Amino acid sequence: MPDVTVLASSGDQMVAEAFRQANPDVLPVYPITPQTIIVEEFDKFVAQGKVHTEFVPVESEHSAMAAAIGASAAGARTVTATASQGLAYMWEELYVAAGMRLPIVMANANRALSAPINIHGDHSDIMGCRDTGWIMYFAENAQEAYDDTLMAFRVAEHPDVMLPVATTLDGFITSHALERCELLDDETVAAFVGEYKPERSLLDTDNPNSFGMFANLGNFYMETKLAMRKAMEGSLDIIKSVGKEFEAVSGRPFEVVKTYGTEDAERVIVVMGSSIGNVRHVAKQLRAKGEKVGVVGLRVFRPFPSNELVAALKDAKAIAVMDRCETVGGQGGPLWQETAAALQSVGITTPTRDYMYGLGGADVTVQLIEEIFEDLKTLEADKAAGKVADVTYKGNR
Amino acid sequence: MSWDYSGNEQWTWDQIPLGAMTLEGGTATGHKTGDWRVQRPIWHTDKCKQCLICWMHCPDSSIKVSEQKMCGVDYEHCKGCGVCVQVCPFNALSMMSEKDARELDEKEAN
Amino acid sequence: MAELTEIRWHARAGQGAVTASRLVAETAMDDGQYMQAMPEYGAERQGAPLKAYTRISPDPIEIHNNILHPDIVVVLDDTLLEVVNVCEGLKPNGTLIVNTRMTGDEVREATRAAADVKIATVDASDIAINTIGRDIPNTPIAGALAKVTGVIDVESLKKYVERSFTGKFSDKVIAGNLASVDRAYEEVHV
Known part of the structure; x- marks a missing residue:
């Protein structure tokens, strides 16, 4: 049995510990709130000689990801961390990392995007990257941030996956609070994570090869994207099997879709990140009063676990999806869009409603969640009467 | 050369190396670009001072060098850009249309 | 404690409310409880009123929001009573602990606390000056909290203070902090 240390820690500190234990070869980074604690703590590990990592302070997040791409192509186990504007600044490089099939692991402390300037937790930054080809985990708490980060190495570096992984934790709520x-x-951990032995690398001079090739019109580009889609789809099984392996090591259950009460729930909320716990907390109170409510929390957003989500929602009578990211002008938030598409693809016509909440760190109160569960009681009739919009703001003035 | 990438234009998504990687060094050698050419550089040995400025400037490594001396143009890869002609200080290279050059070649052969 | 206990801390930035929220949380964790501690982020200007939160529970804590309905409110600076409604959302039969020279009745009047609110006062600043040598009321007030609410054990608190301060502070400072806990534990008025 593993030796377990119980400690009071923030999510950022736990990610730093996971990075330390995975002992990456290279960590290029540019600090930004609320991720800063991760690199501050990791820098201490470097100074104390607890890791063999080459710590590369760069002049911007764009450069951080560029350096990570170079290091990973050279065959190094490479990690970085960012948030908000930093992640946005990395954006074009994120596609390069994924397209070149580099198993970089990056922690993102999910935070709002300007303007107005706001340093607090929401999913605007990470959702802007949802189609870049990165696998995405969403931690509910500091413990999951640690667990996800350790599993991320196994998933990213799996020969059948070879895609970068973002492990995300909600800014301040999870990144900074002590738990x-x-x-x-x-x-x-060393035995679980293992060593990264790339099949091909730039520094393998006995077997020279080139990364980041030019794919001319009609030549390889579509095929390469299809290969990424296949690898991403296939990664779900690997995420699950690595999760089960980690479950055996840690004793903590792992599910890509976490459910509570869905076996008989009529009204269900779909949600991600730190708010899963808030919704479950409220659902427990309501179920104690005999109300048939349930919670579906996604721990993995890319690849989108469509089948698991549908299985959890198939018996619901009314579904609320909570989105912590605006898609101004879109039909609804990213989680709602995916959920609605997943249900539609199997012919489920249960009424759904998208709730925009917690933007810029707005507090996710018990009352807010109770109101959503209450709304669901009359959702079908309200929709039929044209009384509700697809996207509804909660917690705003 | 051991990587067989013949017929790569027909490869399906699962046959392409991970991330569209090239699995060998120096594969440009096998990629003949000489047939892109409309004009070709002609080397005039009488005027050449062996300064190798053409070799330095050629973007396609098509100036052949042996024993540190310019010894001709690699027409299998030369795209006919004319940079060598522009940079030669001694007019030891000049451009000729492919059509004329081929006719000249045929005459010489006969 | 059978259930989730929620504590809200009021102070001015720089008075150690965040440290106090952690001190109490980590003491509870040492005794096998689950906990959370966090400041309300944003107010990082010295002297600005701020809030911090502690949650303690025998079971894993799932909720991750600000505490709007605390069981216990702790105020580290009585000048805040005039500017902040410290009793806002305080649960019925809740507890209000204030670092002050005021009497309980004076605090009740100043805060317009409901009749069911249990009020405790302690001059934690004076205790801190006399034991630690500086006006750092956060350690002694944790001792008062232990006495008044029982949410943490005072001996566990002292053990935690000793362990976490060792190596960072001199023996004198550690002894002063431990004495401050004892004194506040004895001197708090309910």
Whole structure:
């Protein structure tokens, strides 16, 4: 059995610990709130000689990802961390990392995007990258941020996957709050994570090869994208099997879609990140009063776990989706769009409604969640009467 | 050369190397670009001072060098851009249309 | 404690409310409880009123929002009573602990606390000056909290203070902090 240390830790600190235990070869980074603690703590590990990592302070996040791409192509286990404007600034490089099939692991402390300037938690930044070809985990708490980061190495570096992975934690709510966490011992983690042995790398001079090739009109581009789609789709099974393996090591259950009460729930909320716990907290109180409510929380957003989501929602009578990211002018938030498409693809016509909440770190109160569950009681009739919009703001003035 | 990429234009998505990688060094050698040419550089050995400025400037590594001396143009890869002609200080290279050059070649052969 | 306990801290930035929220949380964790501690982020200007939060529960804590309906409110600076409604959202039969020289009745009047609110006062600043040598009321007030609410054990608190301060502070400072906990534990008025 692994040796477990119980400690009071923020999510950022736990990610730094996971990075330390994975002992990456290279960490290029540019600091930004609320990710800063990750690199501050990791920098200490470098200074203390606890890792062999080459720590590369760069002049921008764009350069951080460019350096990560170079390092990963050279065969190094490469990690970085960012948030908000930093992630936005990396955007074009994120496509390069994924297209070149480089297993970079990046932690993102999910934060709002300007303007107005706001340093607090929402999903605007990470959702802007949802189609870049990165696998995406959403941690509910500091413990999951640690667990997801460790699993990320196994998934990213799996020969059948070879895609970058973003492990995300909600800014401040998870990144900074102190919680009771469990740290596995270094040997157990080292054995679980393993060593990264790339099949091909730039520094393998005996087997020279080129990365980042030119794919001319009609030549390889579509085929390469299709290969990425296949790898991403196939990664779901690997995410699950790595999750089960981690479950055996840590004793903590892993599901790509976490459900509560869905076996008999009539009204269900779909949600991601730190708010899953808030909704479950409220659902427990309501179920104690006999109300048939349930919660579906996604731990993985890319690849989108469509089948698992549908299985969890198939018996619901009314579904609310909580989105923490505006898609101004769109039909609804990203989670609602995916959920609606997943349901539609199998012919489920249960009424759904998208709730925009918690933008710029707006508090996710018990009352707000109770109101959503209450709304669902009359959703079908309200929709039929044309009384509700597809996108509804909650918690605003 | 051991990587067989013949017929790569027909490869399907699952036959292309991961991330469209090229699995060998120096594969440009096998990529003959000489047939892109409309004009070709002609080397005039009498005027050449062996300064190798053409070799330095050629973007396609098509100036052949042996024993540190210019020894001709690699027409299998030369795209006929004419940079060598522009940079030669001694007019030891000049452009000729492919059509004329081929006729000249045929005459010489006969 | 059978259930989730929620504590809200009021202070001015720089008075150690965030440290206090963690001190209490980590003490509870040492005794096998689950916990959360976080400031309300944003107010990082010295002297600005700020809030911090502690949650303690025997079961894993799932909720991750600001505490709007605390069981316990702790105020580290009584000048805040005039500018902040410290009793806002305080649960019925809740507890209000204030670092002050005022009497309980004076605090009740100043805060317009409901009749069911249990009010405790302690001059934690004076205790801190006399034991630690500086006006850092956060350690002693945790001792008062232990006495008044029982949400943490005072001996566990002292053990935690000793362990977490060792190596960072001198023996004198550690001894002063431990003495401040004892004194506040004894001197708090309910």
